Amino acid sequence: MSRSMSETLSLSVRTAREEDLPSIEALLRDCALPTDGVAPLLIASPDQFVVATDQRNTLVAVAGVEGTGAHGLLRSVAVHPQWRAHGVGNRLVQRLVERADADGRRALYLLTTTAEHYFPRFGFVPIGRDEVPPDIAATVEFTSACPGSAICMVRYHGGARG
Numbered sequence: 001m002s003r004s005m006s007e008t009l010s011l012s013v014r015t016a017r018e019e020d021l022p023s024i025e026a027l028l029r030d031c032a033l034p035t036d037g038v039a040p041l042l043i044a045s046p047d048q049f050v051v052a053t054d055q056r057n058t059l060v061a062v063a064g065v066e067g068t069g070a071h072g073l074l075r076s077v078a079v080h081p082q083w084r085a086h087g088v089g090n091r092l093v094q095r096l097v098e099r100a101d102a103d104g105r106r107a108l109y110l111l112t113t114t115a116e117h118y119f120p121r122f123g124f125v126p127i128g129r130d131e132v133p134p135d136i137a138a139t140v141e142f143t144s145a146c147p148g149s150a151i152c153m154v155r156y157h158g159g160a161r162g
Contacts, residue, residue, distance in 0.1 A: 010054070010055055011053065011054055011060065012053050013051070013052050013091055013092065013095065015046060015047050015049070015050060016046045016047075016048075016049035016051045016062070017046055018046055020049075020059060020062075021038070021039060021042050021043075023058075023059040024059065024062050024076070025038060025039070027060075027062055028062070030078075031078040031079070031081075033076060033078055034141070036144060037140035037145060038064070041064065041066055048064050048065050049063070049076070050062070050063055052079075052088050054083075060079065061088045061089060061092055062092070063093055063095075064076045064077075065100060065108065066139055066141070067139070069105075070105060070106040070107070071109065071135055071136050072100050072107075072109070073108070074096060074097075074108050074109070075141055077092065077115075089118075090121075096108075097122050097155065104157070105157060106157050107133075107154050107156050107157065109136045109152065111150040112150060112153065113146070113147065119153055119155075123155040124153040125153060125154060126153050127152055127153065129142070129148075131152075131154070132152060
């Protein structure tokens with residue numbers, strides 16, 4: 001089923017709420033992404049996730065940032081297949097990138113097994129896992145949820161390295 005431009009523009013983007021958890025986890029599973037660590041993070045800090053909902057208030061996309069302080073981990077970026085290629089994911093990722101910059105984070109990191117060509121448009125570049133700071137390396141994403149073959153990427157605040 002194709003989505004029209006007017007339907008795409010009518011999507012609502014908002015901060016996640018705890019009651020979104022079942023829909024978020026279902027979408028992540030449908031997109032073959034890990035759900036490990038999502039529940040405690042969402043319950044403790046729902047403002048770390050943004051979601052997009054359609055006119056029927058059905059959750060169609062999600063993205064989150066884990067971590068505090070100077071570093072963050074962009075995680076759980078998922079868009080329902082029927083809504084892909086309509087800029088929904090771009091809206092969510094851009095919102096989180098802008099928030100990270102406004103919060104003064106020095107860097108956002110991510111792991112991906114399939115989207116290494118998607119994230120450079122936001123300023124992410126590949127790096128080695130050994131370049132990741134300890135607070136990010138200790139996250140569930142790095143320790144167990146994502147395979148060791150996942151590509152690690154970073155976006156430095158203002159494009160400055162380190």
